[in-house]
Amino acid sequence: MDNVTEKIRSVLWSDFMKRIYLVGVIAGVITFITGPQSQQYIAIEILKEQVKNQQITIDTITKTQQNDTQEVKKGLDETKRDVSSLNDSIIRLETIINERIPKR
Numbered sequence: 001m002d003n004v005t006e007k008i009r010s011v012l013w014s015d016f017m018k019r020i021y022l023v024g025v026i027a028g029v030i031t032f033i034t035g036p037q038s039q040q041y042i043a044i045e046i047l048k049e050q051v052k053n054q055q056i057t058i059d060t061i062t063k064t065q066q067n068d069t070q071e072v073k074k075g076l077d078e079t080k081r082d083v084s085s086l087n088d089s090i091i092r093l094e095t096i097i098n099e100r101i102p103k104r
Helices: 002-100
Strands: none
Touching: none
């Protein structure tokens, strides 16, 4: 009877271990198959975040450039007005000098 019990235990243990091995192999295969997909999903999410941050940076740079362009245009207009005013002053001074200094 002891021998029969040992055989039954051996068969049950063997059957139990086969099932454990089978579950382990299935889990390993599932991990092997889905592991790269989850890593790719994480990489895609990181890349999406980087693209979003780059777009924000590009928008900020574009806005800054547009503001700087407007400031440069205003400065150029002011410079043109100043040059025109100086030109008018030079013409007035030239006229005054020509009137006071007799021609020979």
